[in-house]
Amino acid sequence: MTSMYQVHIKNNHYRHDTFPNTAEGEEVFTITQERFDAAAKAHPDVSAEIEVSIDWDTENFNAHMATADALVTWDLPTENLTEVAPRLKWIHIIGAGVEHLTPMDWLPDGVILTNNKGVHAAKGGEFGIMSILMLHNHMPKIMTNQIRACYDSLYSTPIAGKALVLIGTGSIGRAVAKHAQSLGIYVIGVSRHGNMLPELDESVPVEELDRVLPRGDFVFVVTPLTPETENLLDARRLRLLKPGAGLVNIGRAAVVDYAALVEGLNSGAIGGAVLDVFDPEPLPSESVLWSQPNLVITPHVSADDGNAYVSLTLDVFFNNMRRLLRGAVLENQVNTALGY
Template identity: 60%
Template sequence: MKVHVKNNRWKPGSFPNTPEGEEVFTITQARLDDALAEYPDLKGRADYVVDWDTDNFASSMRDADVLLTWDLPMADLATVAPRLKWIHCIGAGVEHMLPISDWLPKGVVLTNNKGVHAAKAGEFGLMAVLMLHSKMPAIVTNQRNEVYDSLYASPIAGRTLVVLGTGSLGGAGAQAVQKLGVHVIGVNRSGQPVDGCDEVVTTDHLDEVLPRADYLLIATPDTPQTRGLMDRRRLDLMKPGAGIINIGREAVMDYGALCDKLQDGSLGGAILDVFDPEPIAADSRLWATPNLIITPHVSADDGDAYVPMTLGLFFRNMRLFLDDQPLLNPVRPELGY
């Protein structure tokens, strides 16, 4: 069996979106060997071709059974890679591959990295909610403007957090914040119970719970169903002084409307970690918006262990693949996640 590993060199407007990210996300032969040491039963059962961009993609994929990648050339993939049976995306979000049904050959399974990000995302979500509660976005704005105002906060117990998207990222944030005595309302497609949530409602009840939120944590993927979900009308439903965190995707929220509401003071603050494009353009109004903290898409990525955790998931799936068993984290093309 042959596995093709497609890494990406950093370049503007691509993934990784910074030079530092290239080191974090690159799967080298040494990293493969280190990870395989934890799975001795898999040694010698596959050949690995470690490549960059599309340098050798077409020639290598002629006899590849598995592709480990962030992205790929999608045109006529069934002809380019006739033996391909499984693609693993090293990210949780696969919006860059949509619409999946347009290019994924019949019989090929696509899996993603869901779950790898949970621990870091939970810590970030907790930190961000506490920062909003302690008025840190306003304090940072005051520092920038050389203003020394005392902005006080009480303990957070008794406040309400709405988590829009209760998958591995949002779910981890919900569990971390709930421990502080915060009432957590989850919003998801199914309405099924979620650990860390005191209530769960379906997305069509979002308008009913937004006015209750002291804080909103957005952790949804970018899909046709989620794009524009937090538009200006829904931002207007939030109570004065509420805070917003987005660790999902920019497409879910109207950032222009958010900036307007931060500018006029009708929202208390925001922490944004996801943008399109990344990095943010130098002339973006986000840079100068008050009571806004920008983090450079680092909420859920472990800079030290991202590749080892990714390969751990990949090799657990490899065992299942070799045994002709269903794989972990299958992406549903009709849903886009």
């Protein structure tokens, strides 16, 4: 008789210095036994071949990992993992970004690392086009005027014909681009490879970013954080933006120089911004960003489905677990050299 595959799920209690960092986030991202069993009903062939253990943080982690074939988690103790988890074959990270696990020299040979790519596309795409429409309709300025009791008529136009520079063309970026194209926005994709995609009108490698930045009425950042993308939109590049352009960042804070962004907003060179990612998170109450005019702050909620995040995550898990059991190639594999 074939032995059952052992799967350990490591949830995290919320703390301000880790993930999740709010009580609301803990509710959204926790994989309970009830949620797991509900998802398993859609995958009876896989659930019949696995046994699952669910625990919190690092409580009993080593005991669970001694027999685990697969781990589902946001983070994990990485020291001596080969000795702690001698049977481990696969680690699934429940987020899209994996920069918190870099450098990945801790990953044992033969262990596959996957992420949640694709889970965020529907929600992130809707949030993205909402943000672009907010910028086009001067909503950051209008919200600033509301606080100041300033009744100033700020008119806009239909958005068709405007240009979007989209930095990051993964699943969320493509969803944003699809919405944008449907409204007649010209979409210029920027990525490491510069490959053309159906959702784009034009595509360039990141080496040509300086050339396309001045063309964008909006710049949308949704690239992962890697050594190559850190401070990608520095002060020099922010000065290349078309006068009055709007900026959205739902990728990672370190990709954009926020101090330079504040300068641009104050001077009027940048017309408005929507920021969903910060460092640290939660954004400290003393941060100057809270009182910055023409800026909308959202608390890292742009791409996470508040009702279905766990079920979407578990669909990715079960589909890949089936592949692992059948000896097929797993989807969403992280390139450990590139960091995403």
